[in-house]
Amino acid sequence: MNLTSEHRTRRRIVNWIMEGLATLAALAAVALLVIVVGSIAKRGIGAIDFDFFMETPSFLAGFGNEPSGIANAIVGTFVIVGFAVLMALPVGVLAAIYLNEFAPRRIQTPMTVAFDVLNGIPAIVIGIFVFVFLVAGHGQAGIKGAFALAILMLPLVARSTQEVLALVPDAMREASLALGAPRWRTTLSVVLPMAVGGIITGATLATARVAGETAPLLFTTSLASNSVSWDPTNALASIPMFIFTSSEQADPALQEQAWGAALVLITFVLAASMVARAFGLRSRRRLSGGR
Amino acid sequence: MSVSYVSARMQLDPAELHGERPGQRDVAKENVFQIDGLTASYGRAPAIKDISFDVLGRTVTAIIGPSGCGKSTFIRCLNRMNDVIPGFHSEGEILFHGIDLQGKDVDPVSVRRRIGMVFQRPNPFPKSIFDNVAYGLRILGKKDNLGERVEHALKRAALWDEVKSRLRDSALALSGGQQQRLCIARAIAIEPDVILLDEPASALDPIATSSIEDLMHELKEHYTIVIVTHNMQQAARVADMTAFFSISEGEDGARHGVLVEYDETEKIFTNPSEKRTEDYVTGRFG
Amino acid sequence: MASATGSLSDPAALRRRGRFNPGDAVLYGLTLIAALSALVLLTLIARELISDAWPAMEEFGLGFLTSRTWNPTGNVFGAAPFLFGTALTSFGALLLAAPISIAIALFLTELAPRWLRGPVGALVEMLASVPSVVLGLWGILVMGPWIVDHVGPFLHRTLGWTPFFETAPAAGSSFLSAIAILTIMMVPIISSICRELFLNVPRELKEGALALGATRWELVKGVIFPYARAGMAAAMILGLGRAVGEAIAVTQVIGNNEAITWNLFDPGDTLASRIASSYQGATTHLMVSSLVYLAVILLAFSLVVNLLARVIVTRVAARQEGHT
Numbered sequence: 001m002n003l004t005s006e007h008r009t010r011r012r013i014v015n016w017i018m019e020g021l022a023t024l025a026a027l028a029a030v031a032l033l034v035i036v037v038g039s040i041a042k043r044g045i046g047a048i049d050f051d052f053f054m055e056t057p058s059f060l061a062g063f064g065n066e067p068s069g070i071a072n073a074i075v076g077t078f079v080i081v082g083f084a085v086l087m088a089l090p091v092g093v094l095a096a097i098y099l100n101e102f103a104p105r106r107i108q109t110p111m112t113v114a115f116d117v118l119n120g121i122p123a124i125v126i127g128i129f130v131f132v133f134l135v136a137g138h139g140q141a142g143i144k145g146a147f148a149l150a151i152l153m154l155p156l157v158a159r160s161t162q163e164v165l166a167l168v169p170d171a172m173r174e175a176s177l178a179l180g181a182p183r184w185r186t187t188l189s190v191v192l193p194m195a196v197g198g199i200i201t202g203a204t205l206a207t208a209r210v211a212g213e214t215a216p217l218l219f220t221t222s223l224a225s226n227s228v229s230w231d232p233t234n235a236l237a238s239i240p241m242f243i244f245t246s247s248e249q250a251d252p253a254l255q256e257q258a259w260g261a262a263l264v265l266i267t268f269v270l271a272a273s274m275v276a277r278a279f280g281l282r283s284r285r286r287l288s289g290g291r
Numbered sequence: 292m293s294v295s296y297v298s299a300r301m302q303l304d305p306a307e308l309h310g311e312r313p314g315q316r317d318v319a320k321e322n323v324f325q326i327d328g329l330t331a332s333y334g335r336a337p338a339i340k341d342i343s344f345d346v347l348g349r350t351v352t353a354i355i356g357p358s359g360c361g362k363s364t365f366i367r368c369l370n371r372m373n374d375v376i377p378g379f380h381s382e383g384e385i386l387f388h389g390i391d392l393q394g395k396d397v398d399p400v401s402v403r404r405r406i407g408m409v410f411q412r413p414n415p416f417p418k419s420i421f422d423n424v425a426y427g428l429r430i431l432g433k434k435d436n437l438g439e440r441v442e443h444a445l446k447r448a449a450l451w452d453e454v455k456s457r458l459r460d461s462a463l464a465l466s467g468g469q470q471q472r473l474c475i476a477r478a479i480a481i482e483p484d485v486i487l488l489d490e491p492a493s494a495l496d497p498i499a500t501s502s503i504e505d506l507m508h509e510l511k512e513h514y515t516i517v518i519v520t521h522n523m524q525q526a527a528r529v530a531d532m533t534a535f536f537s538i539s540e541g542e543d544g545a546r547h548g549v550l551v552e553y554d555e556t557e558k559i560f561t562n563p564s565e566k567r568t569e570d571y572v573t574g575r576f577g
Numbered sequence: 578m579a580s581a582t583g584s585l586s587d588p589a590a591l592r593r594r595g596r597f598n599p600g601d602a603v604l605y606g607l608t609l610i611a612a613l614s615a616l617v618l619l620t621l622i623a624r625e626l627i628s629d630a631w632p633a634m635e636e637f638g639l640g641f642l643t644s645r646t647w648n649p650t651g652n653v654f655g656a657a658p659f660l661f662g663t664a665l666t667s668f669g670a671l672l673l674a675a676p677i678s679i680a681i682a683l684f685l686t687e688l689a690p691r692w693l694r695g696p697v698g699a700l701v702e703m704l705a706s707v708p709s710v711v712l713g714l715w716g717i718l719v720m721g722p723w724i725v726d727h728v729g730p731f732l733h734r735t736l737g738w739t740p741f742f743e744t745a746p747a748a749g750s751s752f753l754s755a756i757a758i759l760t761i762m763m764v765p766i767i768s769s770i771c772r773e774l775f776l777n778v779p780r781e782l783k784e785g786a787l788a789l790g791a792t793r794w795e796l797v798k799g800v801i802f803p804y805a806r807a808g809m810a811a812a813m814i815l816g817l818g819r820a821v822g823e824a825i826a827v828t829q830v831i832g833n834n835e836a837i838t839w840n841l842f843d844p845g846d847t848l849a850s851r852i853a854s855s856y857q858g859a860t861t862h863l864m865v866s867s868l869v870y871l872a873v874i875l876l877a878f879s880l881v882v883n884l885l886a887r888v889i890v891t892r893v894a895a896r897q898e899g900h901t
Contacts, residue, residue, distance in 0.1 A: 015792035022688055025680035026697060029764060033704045039719050040711065091611045098608030104377070113887070114615035120883040121622070121876060122822025124849050128872040129622045132629045136865075151618060158615070171414040175474070178372060179427040179481065180404030184600040189426070190416055212708025214825045215849075218856040240710045247714040247829055255718060262711045273706050274699075400598060 040262050047260025056226050070261050072228045076142065076236035080221065081211050083146035083232055084153055089203055092157030099158070100165040101187055112162070119155035123215035126151050131219035142236035145221030152216060153206045160202025164195040167287045197283030204276035208269045214240035239265050321388075323348040323485060323515045324369065329383035331364055333376060338364045339548040340541075342383070344534060351507050351516040353530035353556065355523055357571070360536040361548025362519040366487050368392075369517065370406040371399035388484075404431070406485040407478035412494045413470035415462035415477070420454050423462045423473055427481035440480055447513070448476035449506055468499025475506065479514075486510065488518040492525065504529050523572060526556065533559040535568045623876070630873045633866035641870060647835045647851075649860050654867035656848070656874060658835040663847040665752060665839075666827065667820040670759035675813055678764045682771035683797060698772070705765035713829030716758045721749020721830060724757070729842060740839040750832035753841040755850075758826045763816040770812035774805040807893035811886040818882035822875060824849035848875050 055069025095115070099108055130148040135141075168191050176186040192199075217238055224237040239261050246258035324346035331339050339361035346352050354362045367373045368381060371392065385392040392402055404427075415423050424441045428434070441458070445451040450472040454465070462473055471491055478486055492500035507529040510516055520526050526533050534553040538546050552559060552568045563569045627634075633654065637644065644655025685698050729746025732753075736742045746753075778801050786800045802809075832844020833854045846854070848871050859865040 011792050011795065015794040018794040018797070019688060022680040022684040025677045026684040026689070026701075028677070029681055029704065029768075030697060030700050032761065033700050036704075036707060036712070036715055039715055043718075091614055094608045094611035095614060097604075098612035102605055102608060103612070111612055111615070114619060116887070117880060117883050118615045118619055120818060120879050122824065122849060122879055124822065124824035124852055125622070125626070125872050125876050125879070128852060128869060129625055132869060133621070133625045136629075154614065154618075169414075171410065171412065172416060174372070174375070174410065175414040175416065175477075176426070177375060178370065178403055178408040178410070179430065179477065180400050180402075181427075181430050182400050182598040182601050184598070184604040185430055187604065189430075194417060208706065212706075212710065214708070214710040215853060218853060222856060240708060243710045243714055244825065244829070247710070247717055258714055259718075262714055265708060266706075266711055269706055269708060270703060273703075398598075 037266065040259060040266060043256065044259035044261075044263030047256045048263065052257075052260055056228060070237075070239065070242055070257065070264075072224070072226060072237040073239045073242040073261065074264075075228050075230060076221075076224065077211060077238045077240070079230055079232055080142050080146045080149065080217070080236055080238055081207060083143055084149035084210060085203070085207055087147065087150035088153035088157055088206070092154050092203075092206075093161050093199060095154075095158045096161035096165055097187060097192075100162050101183070101191065115155040115158050118151070119159070123152060123213050124218070127216040127219050130216065135220055140219075140221050140223055140235035142221050142232035142234065145217045145236070145238070146232065148216035148220050149210045149213060152213060153210050156206035156209065157203055160205070161195070161199050164198030164202065164284075164287070165191060167198070167284065168194045194287060198280060198287070201276045201280030201283065204272055205280075208272040208276070212240060212265055212269050214244050217241050218244075321348045322346065322386075323388065324517075325384070325386040325389075327384040327386070329365070329368060329381065329385060331361075331368055331373065331379070331381040334378045336545045337541075337547045339536075340539070342536075342548075342550045344550060344553040346515065346517060347532065348515045349511055349513075350531040351511050351518060351529050352532045352534065353526035354517065354519045354534050354536060355521070355526050355571075356536035356548070356551075357538065358521065359546070359548070360538050362521075362536055363489055364548070365536070366489055366517060366519050367408075369485070369487055370408050371397075371402050372408060374399050404481060405483050406487060407481070407483035408487045408489065409471070409474050409478055409491050411490040413467060413474050415465070415470050415473050417461065417463055419459045420462050420465070420473060421458040424477050424480050427477060431481060433481075441476075444476040444480035445473075447479050447510070448472045449502065449509070450476055466499070467495050468502055471495060471499065471503060472506065475503075475510075479510075483514065485515045485517065488516065490519050490521060493521065500525075523560070527560050530556045532556060535559060535563075535565075535571060537567055537571065626869055626873050626876060630866055630870040633863060633870040634873075636863065637867075637870075641867075642874075645835075645837060649864055652861055652863050654864065654870075656867075656871060658837050659846050659848045659851050659871065660874075661837045662752070662831070662845040663821055663849070665845070666755045666759055666831070666847055667817055669752075669756040669841075670763055670820050671813060671817050673756065673760045674763035674767060674816060677760070678767035678812075678816070679771055679809070681764065681768040682775055683801075685768075685772050686775040687793060687797065687801075701765050701768060704761065705769070709762065709823060709826040710829075712758060712761065713826035716754055716826060716830040717749060720757060721754055724751075724754060725749050729753070733842075741841045743840045744842055746842040748832065748844065750830055750844050751842045752831065752845050754830040755827050755845070755847070756841070758830055759820040759823060762823060762826065763820055766819055767812045767816040770815065771805070771809055774808040774812070775801055778804050807889050811889045814882055814886045814889070818879055818886075821847075821878055821882070822849055824853040828853040 052069045053074060054071050056072045099112060103111060126148050130144055130151070134144045134147065172190050172194065173186055176190045177183075181189070217240060221235045221238065222241050224235040224241075226237070229236055243258050243261050243265065246254050246261070249255065322345040326345070327343050329339065329342040330337050342365060354366060356362055364373065368385060369387075369392070373379045373381070381393060383393070387402075387406070390397065416426065418426070421441055424444050425437050428437060428440055433440070442451060442455075445454065450469060453469060454460075454473075462470065465473060471494075475486070475491075492503045495503065504525060507516060507518065511531075518526075518530065532553065533556040535551045536548050537551045539549045540546050552563055552565045554564070558564075559568060560572050563572060569575075633641065637654065641654070641656050642660060643657050644653075645657045646653045646655045647658065648654070681701060685694050685701075689697060725746050725748065729742075732742045733745050782800050782804065783796060786796045791799065827847055828850035831846060831850050833846050833850065834844040836843055836845055838845070852868055852871050852875075855864075855868055859868055
């Protein structure tokens with residue numbers, strides 16, 4: 001490398017510029033997050049009051065009507081996401097158990113790839129699939145939306161569970177087998193209890209991800225009534241759908257409701273993600289070394 | 292509590308075994324294992340070839356030899372632990388009380404209930420001390436008198452006094468030597484006939500090591516012990532019989548383990564028949 | 578208390594009961610069925626979508642991909658405007674997101690003081706957890722007006738001679754808004770993958786360059802980039818895949834128009850956003866079928882993206898194993 005003083009200075013300047021750009025980029029990203037979250041908080045906080053959670057919207061009649069709350073959307077999201085978890089969690093965990101504990105190597109890879117491919121399918125395509133498969137000709141229903149969300153959750157749960165299971169040391173499996181425990185007993189009594197923390201973390205993260213999805217619900221559970229309903233056999237309202245439809249309206253009072261709903265949604269998603277990640281870090285540390 | 296009282300309480304389910312527990316019979320004169328022509332391979336090349344000898348009951352048999360001579364492979368054949376390794380297969384016979392352990396219709400799970408194993412690195416479950424020892428019992432469905440059985444096992448493993456006041460504490464809080472004795476107690480709790488130990492003290496400090504060695508003398512009163520060790524002095528201290536394995540080269544140049552000599556420990560160390568044995572025990576190689 | 582026999586009296590004790598332990602068989606069976614679920618779903622998705630798109634596929638064939646007409650009343654449909662829109666918005670966003678993401682990843686791995694890396698990294702990841710509908714809401718009501726009032730006129734003034742900013746910005750909904758939103762969505766994904774990649778560059782390689790007196794930037798350019806090259810390509814591809822599949826945020830800010838134009842201030846549509854905007858109902862069977870046809874195109878694209886990224890990663894992993 002040329003060490004003449006002139007070159008050295010030029011190299012230093014170039015380096016300095018690049019470092020500056022990198023720092024700027026990082027700052028911009030953080031600033032953007034602050035701006036986005038800040039706008040949501042600022043504009044949404046006005047809509048938040050007790051009624052917001054308790055009342056139902058009354059905006060369908062158009063302008064002049066007092067929009068009041070999103071109780072139906074909250075209940076709907078709760079029911080839809082609840083059913084999605086019920087569908088995806090057992091299947092995902094069982095699949096991960098097969099992939100990590102039982103599958104021979106040459107089968108494990110293609111099957112894992114299948115889950116990765118499923119993961120890469122856009123949410124809107126999944127929504128159209130469920131529409132075509134279950135809704136067309138039969139009508140919308142909360143549970144069908146839940147099914148679409150479950151398809152989105154499945155690869156996430158399977159992958160994160162598989163990762164945790166792989167962290168459980170083989171010495172534990174050996175110890176159990178050497179005591180005359182059959183494979184199923186070893187898996188249920190030794191491996192799973194050790195992995196449970198990580199499984200919960202993965203499931204929570206997947207739930208938080210999926211609770212904010214709109215596209216799978218668009219064609220499966222979007223035409224819902226304004227009243228609070230717990231019945232998944234009919235279309236249910238949901239927070240993401242509420243935000244989506246309200247965002248297209250021009251009524252500023254309605255927009256404020258949308259901001260309020262957005263604030264509720266990201267608070268839930270961000271809080272759940274952070275708690276899950278912190279919890280996951282702790283249980284991962286315990287699994288891989290801490291005594 | 293007298294020994295016979297406890298033994299009577301510890302009767303195995305009669306449906307599992309007709310007749311009485313071997314522990315009550317004079318098994319010391321008997322061949323617990325009769326190994327004949329055992330050859331084991333991972334994939335194509337054999338790791339050990341043509342091993343043949345007999346293990347006597349209620350004795351401590353040590354397996355010694357340089358690294359790579361297949362001692363671990365051999366001992367893991369005795370309780371079918373190698374089955375979990377993909378690509379493993381073996382030929383030859385291992386007769387356990389007359390039954391070929393490698394027979395097609397033999398259930399490895401049942402084998403492991405009668406032939407227990409303690410590993411090189413202590414591997415207690417991240418559960419309480421009590422739950423570790425009780426694990427095997429619970430699997431067998433022997434939930435009655437769990438407390439007494441656990442206590443009995445911990446006493447036999449010379450650990451009871453140190454942990455009796457903290458049975459519910461995590462096993463991971465114990466020291467290395469204590470954990471290994473816990474693993475021994477865990478194996479003992481299900482009343483096996485044989486205990487296999489694969490270099491049980493190699494991960495422990497000298498004091499912990501000597502506590503394990505002292506235990507061997509007591510344990511052989513009740514169980515047949517086979518212990519793999521790379522430490523010759525240890526073999527000389529604890530074993531009644533010693534088998535010396537070494538590495539041999541086949542025609543294709545592939546190296547595998549073979550049994551060189553098997554005899555009473557004293558003879559192996561003072562007056563071995565084979566030159567290779569003499570070279571090893573005098574430190575000339577290995 | 579001596580007794581007669583000296584051997585294990587009941588050999589049956591060691592024998593199997595059946596070929597497998599029943600508990601093992603049950604667990605194995607259950608988990609196998611669960612593991613097959615992904616394959617089953619993939620097959621089902623492909624089959625259902627293709628069969629429902631079939632009427633449109635039969636009617637329009639591959640000409641669907643080049644036809645510019647999307648006319649519900651005339652019952653003629655073509656995907657060209659949306660293919661164009663998808664390409665324009667996704668590649669446009671990639672163009673912006675790539676350098677930004679790489680810069681952020683470099684900042685987090687090479688530049689930032691250790692105590693800063695965790696928090697800043699977490700904040701960037703947090704950007705990824707913002708639901709797309711919320712980002713879209715922000716895009717319509719905050720970013721859109723801002724573009725119309727400030728950024729747009731500036732771009733039009735300075736770059737109005739290019740086909741991209743020909744006209745003055747009219748509304749908040751446009752290709753430009755879509756590109757901006759997609760950029761925001763891509764950056765966390767690409768930067769987190771790149772961050773992993775840069776962390777995995779072997780220390781010896783880096784120390785070698787530093788020992789020769791290289792500046793940090795020269796280290797990046799000469800050592801880190803070449804080493805992580807393929808992984809970065811895979812990250813770009815995955816980010817691209819994400820952008821192509823994004824329906825909600827894009828449909829909120831893109832204006833839903835079937836124009837093919839380079840003018841970024843015009844409204845347009847992508848494959849995903851066109852599907853999303855039709856959720857309130859399609860008028861004819863052929864229209865529904867055409868929408869599903871669009872979904873099939875999206876599905877095919879996502880499969881290609883996924884496999885391509887995977888191939889790149891495995892090829893490079895193999896090559897790097899060979900080197901070390």
